[in-house]
Amino acid sequence: MAHLRRRHDRLRSGVNHVAFWAGIRTELDSLVADAAQHGWSLMCADKHPFAGGLDTYAAYLEDPAGFEVELVAEAPEEIL
Numbered sequence: 185m186a187h188l189r190r191r192h193d194r195l196r197s198g199v200n201h202v203a204f205w206a207g208i209r210t211e212l213d214s215l216v217a218d219a220a221q222h223g224w225s226l227m228c229a230d231k232h233p234f235a236g237g238l239d240t241y242a243a244y245l246e247d248p249a250g251f252e253v254e255l256v257a258e259a260p261e262e263i264l
Contacts, residue, residue, distance in 0.1 A: 201244075201252035209233075209241055212257035216243045223247050233257075 206212040212233070216226060227244040228235035236242045242256045 201254055203254035203256060206243070206255035206257050209257045212241065212243055212255055215255055216245070219243075219245050224253070227252065
Protein backbone atom coordinates (compact mmCIF):
# COMPACT_ATOMS: atom_id res chain seq x y z
CA MET A 185 0.00 0.00 0.00
CA ALA A 186 1.46 3.34 -1.04
CA HIS A 187 1.57 6.34 1.25
CA LEU A 188 -0.07 9.37 -0.36
CA ARG A 189 1.79 12.59 0.34
CA ARG A 190 -0.71 15.38 0.50
CA ARG A 191 -2.10 17.83 2.99
CA HIS A 192 -3.87 16.26 5.96
CA ASP A 193 -7.63 16.72 5.86
CA ARG A 194 -9.29 16.66 9.29
CA LEU A 195 -12.57 15.55 7.72
CA ARG A 196 -11.05 12.33 6.37
CA SER A 197 -10.72 9.22 8.48
CA GLY A 198 -7.83 9.10 10.92
CA VAL A 199 -6.58 11.25 13.75
CA ASN A 200 -8.04 14.78 13.79
CA HIS A 201 -5.78 16.25 16.42
CA VAL A 202 -3.78 15.40 19.52
CA ALA A 203 -4.27 17.23 22.82
CA PHE A 204 -1.58 17.81 25.45
CA TRP A 205 -1.53 19.35 28.90
CA ALA A 206 0.77 22.37 28.62
CA GLY A 207 1.27 23.30 32.27
CA ILE A 208 0.21 26.68 33.59
CA ARG A 209 -1.00 29.58 31.47
CA THR A 210 2.40 31.29 31.23
CA GLU A 211 3.95 28.04 29.98
CA LEU A 212 1.25 27.68 27.33
CA ASP A 213 1.74 31.32 26.30
CA SER A 214 5.48 30.67 25.91
CA LEU A 215 4.84 27.63 23.70
CA VAL A 216 2.48 29.66 21.50
CA ALA A 217 5.03 32.48 21.22
CA ASP A 218 7.67 30.00 19.97
CA ALA A 219 5.34 27.94 17.75
CA ALA A 220 5.79 29.90 14.51
CA GLN A 221 9.54 29.40 14.45
CA HIS A 222 8.87 25.65 14.53
CA GLY A 223 6.36 25.73 11.65
CA TRP A 224 3.12 25.90 13.64
CA SER A 225 0.44 28.56 13.20
CA LEU A 226 -2.27 29.55 15.65
CA MET A 227 -5.78 28.51 14.65
CA CYS A 228 -8.78 30.63 15.70
CA ALA A 229 -6.45 33.50 16.59
CA ASP A 230 -9.40 35.85 17.04
CA LYS A 231 -10.72 33.65 19.88
CA HIS A 232 -7.37 32.62 21.42
CA PRO A 233 -6.90 31.50 24.19
CA PHE A 234 -10.61 30.78 24.72
CA ALA A 235 -11.47 29.17 21.36
CA GLY A 236 -12.57 26.04 23.25
CA GLY A 237 -14.88 28.04 25.52
CA LEU A 238 -14.49 30.54 28.31
CA ASP A 239 -13.66 27.81 30.82
CA THR A 240 -10.76 26.40 28.77
CA TYR A 241 -7.43 28.19 28.34
CA ALA A 242 -5.95 26.51 25.29
CA ALA A 243 -4.08 26.96 22.05
CA TYR A 244 -5.00 25.24 18.81
CA LEU A 245 -2.05 25.00 16.43
CA GLU A 246 -1.67 23.65 12.89
CA ASP A 247 1.46 22.68 10.98
CA PRO A 248 2.01 23.18 7.23
CA ALA A 249 0.85 19.61 6.52
CA GLY A 250 -2.50 20.32 8.21
CA PHE A 251 -1.93 18.37 11.41
CA GLU A 252 -3.44 19.96 14.51
CA VAL A 253 -2.43 20.02 18.14
CA GLU A 254 -4.37 21.30 21.14
CA LEU A 255 -2.41 22.61 24.14
CA VAL A 256 -4.41 23.06 27.34
CA ALA A 257 -3.29 24.94 30.46
CA GLU A 258 -4.46 24.47 34.01
CA ALA A 259 -6.98 26.97 35.28
CA PRO A 260 -5.52 29.08 38.11
CA GLU A 261 -7.94 27.62 40.67
CA GLU A 262 -6.71 24.10 39.82
CA ILE A 263 -3.14 24.90 40.84
CA LEU A 264 -2.30 23.77 44.35
